[in-house]
Amino acid sequence: MDKRVDARKQPRQARSQATVEAILVAAARVLEREGSRAFTTNRVAEVAGVSVGSLYQYFPNKEALIVALHDRHGRAMHRVIGDALADGAHATLREAVAAVVRGMLAAHADEPELHRVLEHEYASFDERTSAPDTGFDIYREVRRLLRRHAGEVRVADRELAAWAVAHTVHALVHAAVLEPPRRRRRGALEGAIVDVVLAYLAVPSTSR
């Protein structure tokens, strides 16, 4: 029996939407500033300025909060990448990748802790919980990116490359905001991330 994690009901009135919004903002705030230990439904409700009961009116359980936040973040990333791939937005692969990296860094800069915690909480759900796919398939996005700039991509196995690039960018963006090397500006980190990706994509892969 799967546990429901989708929002309990769609808020239709403006007031309800405001409540849902307040709860999600509070959830993110608690996760970011107080850590996952403090992330209790009562605390979130308190920070949101509503009662626990109201929280449960819109979210069937605690996990639903995580799912909602995760989903939001996924959509934001989707937008970032979509913008970078918009028709005619960027002439070269490097420019496109740079745009994506810049967008992701910006999206993670404000609440770095949040995204690390979110990721783990989301991953540690019971198998029984059917975390609905948010419709954001990063693979697809990266594949689109590689296809669109196929001329500049030398790697033989494009699917494998998409896997490597997706995980590399994700990890380096997180590292950039959570454990940046001493004394480097964000621009330098952005450059390094782009370099890693570009060097890989531009050079013919080892015969194997």
Place this chain on the structure above:
Amino acid sequence: MDKRVDARKQPRQARSQATVEAILVAAARVLEREGSRAFTTNRVAEVAGVSVGSLYQYFPNKEALIVALHDRHGRAMHRVIGDALADGAHATLREAVAAVVRGMLAAHADEPELHRVLEHEYASFDERTSAPDTGFDIYREVRRLLRRHAGEVRVADRELAAWAVAHTVHALVHAAVLEPPRRRRRGALEGAIVDVVLAYLAVPSTSR
């Protein structure tokens, strides 16, 4: 006031050492197979076949188990890298990196879930917990690697490169055992990881 997480007492008798070992094995097993939610001291003791009391005889609290496991893993990784860098072990940078990647993949293959969970639990400790540094500084290792093969390294900022490489390898190794792309063998993933690293290190970085 820091929370102690170091081992409570050094087991001297053979019996005690066996107990400590059983507890750590059980802790890893629970984390791997039952997830962090099931990771309770009572459950760990049960799986280890000892009483909770015995667990607390050697570990001052639950976090100490995480620290011990994390520490063990850190030492193992240290060994893997150390071996790959041993004098005359590998002639080229590619061979050295491949050896490291192969060793890390092997070390993560058996209990992939464990390492993901471990990482998060370790990271989510309170500030108050003084997690002792395990003495394993991956930066230093990577820097050593780059220095030793300086001739093959083109990147201008070697420190920044060490940061990028360390995080990239770490992330891709984890991804390889946790979310591998469909139908690729481990050898192919190893190759891709090495390619990402090598391409980056071998190509002159963007002026920036």
Place this chain on the structure above:
Amino acid sequence: MDKRVDARKQPRQARSQATVEAILVAAARVLEREGSRAFTTNRVAEVAGVSVGSLYQYFPNKEALIVALHDRHGRAMHRVIGDALADGAHATLREAVAAVVRGMLAAHADEPELHRVLEHEYASFDERTSAPDTGFDIYREVRRLLRRHAGEVRVADRELAAWAVAHTVHALVHAAVLEPPRRRRRGALEGAIVDVVLAYLAVPSTSR
């Protein structure tokens, strides 16, 4: 870092106040009838007919129960003494002391065991516990008493006398309800206590 022992939240609704009251009554009952060993938060909640959770809603920890009970008792004693010292209440020192002793005996008669246990538990708090002063300073009360009836008091060191009287009355009242001598009625004990105090205060103290 002090341990908080003050009430966690002020009960506002009538229902909450009833709960708090039930918990305190249960706490006193358990202490009195089952002893300090049985004084567990679960037991108190059970006797109060509420869940442990409710107990913790109003008392941050077990010690807070002791503090609350101690505080209550202190206020009651304060009232007893205050009444005995009210303007024009008693013409002579003997009458005033007798009124105080009578009031204290009455206040301790119902739950003698409770007050003994309470006293020890309260005294045995960790240094770290910041037991708030209940505002009941018996010294001050006794000093007031002696000052008001200064004409009948012969002791040279009035401060010292206050110390002696306070501790004597306290001890004898407790002894009267906990370990009374065989076959004496309460009136006789009251008389003896008053005699001890009066004789001391009325007779010029030894030169020393």
Place this chain on the structure above:
Amino acid sequence: MDKRVDARKQPRQARSQATVEAILVAAARVLEREGSRAFTTNRVAEVAGVSVGSLYQYFPNKEALIVALHDRHGRAMHRVIGDALADGAHATLREAVAAVVRGMLAAHADEPELHRVLEHEYASFDERTSAPDTGFDIYREVRRLLRRHAGEVRVADRELAAWAVAHTVHALVHAAVLEPPRRRRRGALEGAIVDVVLAYLAVPSTSR
């Protein structure tokens, strides 16, 4: 079924006696310096420099430690009073009482905390525990004192007076070492205690 609290076995060899002694000294030390919370059999054994097993060789359970310490203290008090009442030791009642008070103060001065804690622990034993009477009956002692100096005693009910005196002295001696008034020397406290007792005994009691 009563719980045994008497010493488990009489140590006959010198070594055993030394062990028992070490354990009791350690018990007193822990109670005095670390409080009743820290008073665990393991801690006592550790401080005594023996193993828990050895502790249980001589004391059937934790309570037996309390009983033994209580017993020791009782015997010491008995000796103090006995000395003060020895034939021809003191000519007047005041001198005898002063000797008793001085002896008791001295006996409590070193480990004041110990005696407070001891008293409560001893009192809070389960009914089921048959704490053996140590043979020290303070009433008898005080009655002997009053009888011997009958000429100076004016109180009508000598039994009642013994009760009052015994409890008063006990309480004031404890208060003198635990909560002495500011700036008074021990001599002054001793004087005050003697004054309280003497004034009471010397003055004809109220008709009642």
Place this chain on the structure above:
DNA sequence: TATGAATGAGCATTCATTCAT
């Protein structure tokens, strides 16, 4: 709808006591 008091299963941790060595 909103509230927040109430619930109680569950978890980390302690400690008196035993017993194999």
Place this chain on the structure above:
DNA sequence: GATGAATGAATGCTCATTCAT
């Protein structure tokens, strides 16, 4: 006798969730 590793029942406390008002 002595040791100290092992035991496990018991305790203080938390927090997701419910439901009467």
